Amino acid sequence: MPKQADFIRKRNFKEVALGYSAEDAIEEAGRCLDCKKPFCVDGCPVEIDIPGFIRAIAEEDFALAIKILKEKNCLPAVCGRVCPQEEQCEIKCILEKKGAPIAIGRLERFAAEWESQQDSIEMPVIDDKTGKKVAVIGSGPAGITVAGDLILQGHDVTMYEALHEPGGVLTYGIPEFRLPASVVTREIEYLQKLGVKLICNFVVGKTRSLKKILDEYDAVFVGTGAGLPWFMNIPGENLNGVYSANEYLTRVNLMRGFQYPKTYTPVVRHKKVAVVGGGNVAMDCARTALRLGAEEAVIVYRRSETELPAREEEYENADEEGVKFSFLTLPEKLYGDKNGWLKEIECSKMELGEPDASGRRRPIRIDGSEFRMKMDACIVAIGNSPNPIIPQTTPELAVSKWGTIEVDEESFKTTIDRVWAGGDIVSGAATVILAMGAGRKAARSMHEYLSSLT
């Protein structure tokens, strides 16, 4: 798929991927074998009829393609961009064995972009109104999926959002160059057109308790996502210039800090930036730092390249843009100047030992290998705990020792009657599509319950 050239894109916030042209898409779709037993569908957490929409693209019926996608996925423009297709649908593609699976994600993105350029979009048929009321708490990927599914089944859906803009991690977390804000806005507006009521600036658990919300609705879904960032618990983490990935990305994305001083939320333009962690979020931070003018952005990861959890595509993009990688490196101590600003990071080199519980080889510190890196910023991107507000203010709700809400694995029901939960608040930090998959399953169970009411 065509991309902005690396030397250009590393200094702007425009989307990296330029997308398929109609010709590209038709040609790519034409390669699909249209398998009788399509394994790709098994790999999709939301069970999209993949061969169906691809066949429609090959036959140049783009309207049908998007219709098929939207039957199972209310966020095709988002998923086409940020789903890890290479480990879900594409890895299951028969052509994968020959080395080149169908680019399912890119085709999904193409269909969604095609639709956005049409004068009018075809609205799906909504089932007869049931008169049942549902509250969805959190407007991130899980909440959006629940809202999208239940509104189509005729229920009244109200979605609550704590921040001033909807979208959850799609808005505050994923950078503009990977998922433009306009794409998220479009998808949310579509939900509103379907009849979903959106209330921003409302913190359930604070503005109103979950219990009170429950009095007003027949069923409630909790998808409140990420909470407090994890730090490394090493000396110096509260120095100025040390950020959590959540903070750094929220400043830039939600608060549009990359447009400072036109916008008022400042982002310091650091020159030498270390990003600790190896996931997509770490890549996002390093690439953001470069776009903000950093001379050097280094990913500091304690395991090796093989264990890097980021998507191949994001690793490649980061590498092309000039992000440096310091593998098998563990930060041990942060040093600051007399005004409390970060100056140096002391690290140790690591080697890989036996596989640990996650199946990845355990990194072991090499004694005496300490060295220092001169850095003026350090972004900690090693994950976060679930959002604490609802568990903190709802004592009846059972939570695990990690603070995630406990649910029934199949139905996503919580320990409180009529309350379901899904997404990062249940699983801990995961991907957009896994949150959507959880939302899909919860919505199914919620619909079943709502239909049983007279």
Add this chain to the structure above:
Amino acid sequence: MFKIIERKSIVPNLHLLVVHAPDVVETIQPGQFVIIHCGEGSERIPLTAADWDREEGTLSIVFMEVGTSTGKLAMLQPGDEIPTVVGPLGVPIEIEKFGVVVCIGGCFGLGSIFPVVRALKEKGNEVITMLEGRSKNLLYWEEKLSKYSDKVIKLTRDGSYGYKGHVKKGSELLRELGIKPDRVIANGCTTLSYLASRDYAHFDVPVIVTLNTIMIDGTGMCGVCRCTVDGKMKFACVDGPSFDGRLVDWEELAARRKQYISEEAFLVHHSGCGGF
């Protein structure tokens, strides 16, 4: 949208803002804060509640005009609408029957201490309220605070009103009067909170302060409000904003508050004029 009912300058540089936010005031408790955002491009600003009226659905806030975003707030007129007043956020301050409670307010903290004073009095405490300011013209709400206080002590650094001195003077006065507080609560800038924690520590009772850290979401997501309390990392937005000041790492807190000083100063000097 949230409608502005009133906005006026109460003393130089401090403004009272009354906004219609019925959902927020339905559950608000003393010590909690809201985040205000004036729309696209603005900052999210955390501000502690100074009063509320549940029947009218209104929330009062006293804020200091310090930068571009608060400058924008200071321009609001009755009838204007702002897109975001979200809350109440943070953990309410502990209100129990402690006995004798000394409440110290300075600057915007004279506003935010008011709900605390009122709640403590209603709980049956003996409340000694101290108003601190550089000069007489910077003190406000004396009458309002007096209504719920058993004793009011005024402290001005230039001696233009009440006693001359900072919060330390108040602690000396207590000693002279033979009053031993069961709890001290201080609201105001970081300096006032720090000084209160230092100068009242000898009473050997909790000195509860409300920290003014930088925040973005205010809901336990971004982590910028982290501070060290009793040697542990705490987040002011969800663990606080009130902590026992005797356990706060003040040096770190003061440094962290200065993270964006140069960016903020840049905006104050450059916004709007388009030149240098």
